[in-house]
Amino acid sequence: MKNIRINIKSFFIRVFNIPFTFLMHAIDIIMWPIQKIIGVRNMPYIFLLPNLIFFGLFVIVPLGVNVAFSVTGGAELLFANREFSGSKHYNYLFDCENYLNANSCTEDFFWRGVHNTIFFVIFQVGLMIFFSLLTAVILNKKIIGRGFFRSVFFFPVLLSPVVVGLIWQWILLKNGILNAFIEANGGDKFSFLTDPGWAMTSSIFVSIWAHMGFYTLIVLAGLQAIPPNLYEAAEMDGTSRERTFFRITLPLLMPNLLVVFVLASIKGVQTFDEIYVLTGGGPGTSTSLIVQYIFTTGFASSGSVQNFGLAAAASMVLGIVLLFLTLIQLYLSRSRENKHQEI
Amino acid sequence: MGNTGSLIKNIVTQKKYKEKYHWTDYFSYFYLFLGVFLMFGPIIWLGLSSVKTLAGIQEYPPTILPLSQIQVEVDGYEKPLSLYNVTLEDGSTAELAEIKRVGITSKMVDPNDTEKKYKIPIDKREKIREFSVQWDNYLDPLRKYNFLLYFKNSIFVTVIATIITLIINSMAAYALSIYEFRGKNLALVFVIGTLLIPLTIILVPVFYVIANFGMINSLWGVILPGAATPTGVFLLRQYMLTLPRELIEAARMDHASEWAIYWRIVLPLSIPAIAVLAIFSIMWRWNDFLWPLIVLSKSEVYTLQIALNAFHGELTSQWNYVLAMTMVTLLPIALIFTYLQKFITTGIASTGMK
Numbered sequence: 188m189k190n191i192r193i194n195i196k197s198f199f200i201r202v203f204n205i206p207f208t209f210l211m212h213a214i215d216i217i218m219w220p221i222q223k224i225i226g227v228r229n230m231p232y233i234f235l236l237p238n239l240i241f242f243g244l245f246v247i248v249p250l251g252v253n254v255a256f257s258v259t260g261g262a263e264l265l266f267a268n269r270e271f272s273g274s275k276h277y278n279y280l281f282d283c284e285n286y287l288n289a290n291s292c293t294e295d296f297f298w299r300g301v302h303n304t305i306f307f308v309i310f311q312v313g314l315m316i317f318f319s320l321l322t323a324v325i326l327n328k329k330i331i332g333r334g335f336f337r338s339v340f341f342f343p344v345l346l347s348p349v350v351v352g353l354i355w356q357w358i359l360l361k362n363g364i365l366n367a368f369i370e371a372n373g374g375d376k377f378s379f380l381t382d383p384g385w386a387m388t389s390s391i392f393v394s395i396w397a398h399m400g401f402y403t404l405i406v407l408a409g410l411q412a413i414p415p416n417l418y419e420a421a422e423m424d425g426t427s428r429e430r431t432f433f434r435i436t437l438p439l440l441m442p443n444l445l446v447v448f449v450l451a452s453i454k455g456v457q458t459f460d461e462i463y464v465l466t467g468g469g470p471g472t473s474t475s476l477i478v479q480y481i482f483t484t485g486f487a488s489s490g491s492v493q494n495f496g497l498a499a500a501a502s503m504v505l506g507i508v509l510l511f512l513t514l515i516q517l518y519l520s521r522s523r524e525n526k527h528q529e530i
Numbered sequence: 531m532g533n534t535g536s537l538i539k540n541i542v543t544q545k546k547y548k549e550k551y552h553w554t555d556y557f558s559y560f561y562l563f564l565g566v567f568l569m570f571g572p573i574i575w576l577g578l579s580s581v582k583t584l585a586g587i588q589e590y591p592p593t594i595l596p597l598s599q600i601q602v603e604v605d606g607y608e609k610p611l612s613l614y615n616v617t618l619e620d621g622s623t624a625e626l627a628e629i630k631r632v633g634i635t636s637k638m639v640d641p642n643d644t645e646k647k648y649k650i651p652i653d654k655r656e657k658i659r660e661f662s663v664q665w666d667n668y669l670d671p672l673r674k675y676n677f678l679l680y681f682k683n684s685i686f687v688t689v690i691a692t693i694i695t696l697i698i699n700s701m702a703a704y705a706l707s708i709y710e711f712r713g714k715n716l717a718l719v720f721v722i723g724t725l726l727i728p729l730t731i732i733l734v735p736v737f738y739v740i741a742n743f744g745m746i747n748s749l750w751g752v753i754l755p756g757a758a759t760p761t762g763v764f765l766l767r768q769y770m771l772t773l774p775r776e777l778i779e780a781a782r783m784d785h786a787s788e789w790a791i792y793w794r795i796v797l798p799l800s801i802p803a804i805a806v807l808a809i810f811s812i813m814w815r816w817n818d819f820l821w822p823l824i825v826l827s828k829s830e831v832y833t834l835q836i837a838l839n840a841f842h843g844e845l846t847s848q849w850n851y852v853l854a855m856t857m858v859t860l861l862p863i864a865l866i867f868t869y870l871q872k873f874i875t876t877g878i879a880s881t882g883m884k
Contacts, residue, residue: 238702241758249735347817367591506731
């Protein structure tokens with residue numbers, strides 16, 4: 188069996204090798220004279236160039252263009268046809284009597300998205316931390332088939348959001364298997380996807396189902412980094428398992444849990460696809476999140492005009508929230524690296 | 531007997547005989563098996579449902595296995611009739627075929643003797659089922675609805691995007707790890723900076739850039755914006771920093787060009803890191819949804835994910851096709867995962883990216 192595997196591997200390597208070598212030789216024909224002209228010292232710029240062009244075109248330039256879009260009006264895409272409108276879009280988005288009540292806002296759809304996202308993120312991230320911690324602690328025990336169970340919990344991470352949304356829609360439908368199971372046990376059918384409260388609950392559940400494996404891995408890596416002699420010492424002293432967990436495991440795991448918290452928040456605020464497929468943001472607007480607002484306003488308003496300016500302004504608001512969260516993340520990973528160096 | 535019992539118990543929990551069982555041990559196994567059920571159950575249910583007939587899919591309560599009712603041809607009736615096990619008034623049972631259902635009674639006929647007709651209350655009968663796998667659910671969408679084309683589009687995007695990502699990211703990582711040059715720190719900060727700006731907050735302007743290149747409704751419009759990834763650059767750079775410099779110096783002595791050093795020495799030595807990035811890139815691209823949804827609005831350039839979403843929206847009653855195509859969409863990733871599982875999990879654990 189092993190031989191066959193190796194053969195397959197070497198076969199693939201050979202198949203890839205021929206076009207790869209050819210391509211690399213071809214590029215060398217251009218690179219060699221360049222090196223002759225600019226010298227070895229300047230070659231790193233040539234190597235950096237393609238990546239930087241991509242970053243420039245698709246990240247840095249768009250950042251500026253986004254600002255330009257958010258302060259110009261009209262539905263046209265080209266700037267020649269767009270008129271300067273100042274802070275009109277921002278005023279429109281923030282025109283609210285009471286920010287806690289979406290109905291008092293001019294753009295109530297946006298504020299419903301904001302409220303739904305806050306609600307969604309609080310519960311999704313909280314439960315995510317709890318369950319990934321629980322799962323990681325259990326997977327870190329000496330159990331039979333640990334590798335198998337690990338891959339079981341990790342598997343859904345690889346599924347596409349469309350697949351996740353469709354699978355769960357199929358299960359949670361009014362006439363789906365979950366309701367059949369509940370009825371068979373004497374319960375009443377639930378409207379998992381068509382009742383506003385239940386739709387949000389289902390969305391949070393499905394999102395945790397799909398992403399928990401990823402965060403479990405991060406916590407698991409942290410658990411395995413805890414020196415085993417600490418546990419041995421605790422066992423010698425006859426410390427109870429509960430106490431060991433709360434006095435050794437949890438404090439030493441805090442940095443990892445913080446990383447999980449920040450990463451999950453960053454991802455959570457940007458949630459769109461699986462919920463969009465699962466509920467379509469409905470019923471009504473009860474599960475429509477901020478990114479769905481941006482998507483609908485900018486690209487999918489059926490009937491009315493696509494409002495690029497308003498979508499860009501809403502993106503800027505989302506961007507500021509994300510910037511804040513990402514800076515926390517960078518700070519945390521920095522301080523973690525420093526700690527490693529001290530050790 | 532008691533011995534075997536405790537032996538099995540020992541095997542299951544792998545404990546030394548003196549240790550006591552803690553409640554957390556029992557809870558762990560309970561949790562793990564619940565986890566297997568929750569994580570795999572939906573996929574298995576999807577697989578089983580995807581080979582059911584349309585009638586089987588619409589049935590409530592659903593049967594677990596793909597069972598379909600047996601249909602029989604009866605003389606004098608155009609369509610095949612469904613077969614039932616019926617308890618007759620005298621207590622005997624018979625296999626009858628339904629001609630027509632009227633309210634809570636059903637007109638039925640004996641398939642062997644078409645002269646004998648019955649009126650049976652519907653609670654006195656039971657469907658006769660047989661195990662049947664409906665592969666047409668898979669074949670019909672491929673034949674009728676162009677799913678083969680969407681599959682090809684998805685593969686095109688995944689392969690080309692991954693190749694571009696690997697080449698340009700490894701080039702940048704090579705420059706940032708092997709050389710010392712002016713502006714290196716600036717370039718590093720620049721790359722980190724792009725981490726701060728996910729695609730979700732620049733959807734409109736990136737769409738604008740793509741529109742200026744005339745790449746709306748083109749697969750290149752999907753491929754290019756995400757080709758340079760900061761996480762990829764860092765992953766590769768971190769790995770290349772550990773390579774021995776003597777090799778590179780020796781190659782320079784032999785008058786190798788910088789490009790030759792890059793592809794003949796550094797790239798082959800970085801294969802473990804490149805493999806991790808390749809797997810991630812394949813996963814990102816295959817599963818990508820929001821950006822293709824914006825760029826692709828013509829059905830002939832749909833990727834599998836977009837097609838599946840659109841298909842589901844148009845044919846909500848055709849769940850049998852939708853489920854089969856969902857299965858087709860997840861299968862390649864599932865295969866990659868079973869083959870390269872270790873690679874993926876260690877990759878995520880060491881880089882913290884997804």
